[in-house]
Amino acid sequence: MAAPKIAILIESDFYEHEIWYYHYRFLEAGYDAQFVTRLWGNDAITFKGHEYHAPFECRGDLEKLDDATLDQYAALIVPSGMVSDRLRYTEDLGRIPPASDLLKRAFAKPNLLKGMICHSLWLAAPVVEIVKGRRLTCHPNLHGDALAYGASFVDEDVVVDGDLVTARTGGHAHLLAAKLIQMIEGKG
Template identity: 85%
Template sequence: MTAPKVAILIESDFYEHEIWYYHYRFLEAGVDAQFVTRLWGNAAITFKGHEYHAPFECSGDLETLDLDSLAALIVPSGMVSDRLRYTEDLAKLPPATELLRRAF
């Protein structure tokens, strides 16, 4: 049996305790958890947490995420969801918002 797959959105100013909790608890449970973000054309981006400024590197691209393969899509609290709503074209939904629209 294959492990359930979960995607967790990540961005700068994330709440470290929440992200660490997802990482370790899903690992313990045998869940294939991957962190995804808008990569803006980069191969990976290193974000810093809000309280401890802990670095977190993400190479998962939310724009290529296969929703049908997921058991869950998690949007963390705080600034993550705010920052993922940034867009260079106000006439279009930001990619993270479009992802959530498709998920629901």
């Protein structure tokens, strides 16, 4: 039986502790953690972390995750830090940024778990309908964004609303990962 696949978005200014935690925690659980980004036609891009400027090479292209490919994943994680802000860039203001479009398509799949943490809510800015009416938590700095998006903010470290699992800060990555693993394994 194939290992469950987890897609994790990545970009520059990522929070090193969180990204490396996901890398090793999902591997330890027997999962296939695949980091994806907008490769801009490159085979790979090496990003630097926020605090230590640690390099992280990514070879997965989020623009190649069509709906059929997305169906092969158990979860999609939008991490903390500046990842979402950088991934919501679009050169064509008349189109939804590719990463936000991926998130919108993921929300249309109730069997795909969505993990969002800290500042990841920024990626939903172009597609606020995906979180409207949903219970979630986020970094306190994004409390106003959550309300403006029509979400129901909950002041807790981790919040589960069906297929959406949210966590307050990058420092809560262990709680987000644990909840996702429980849900994938049918234990929570």
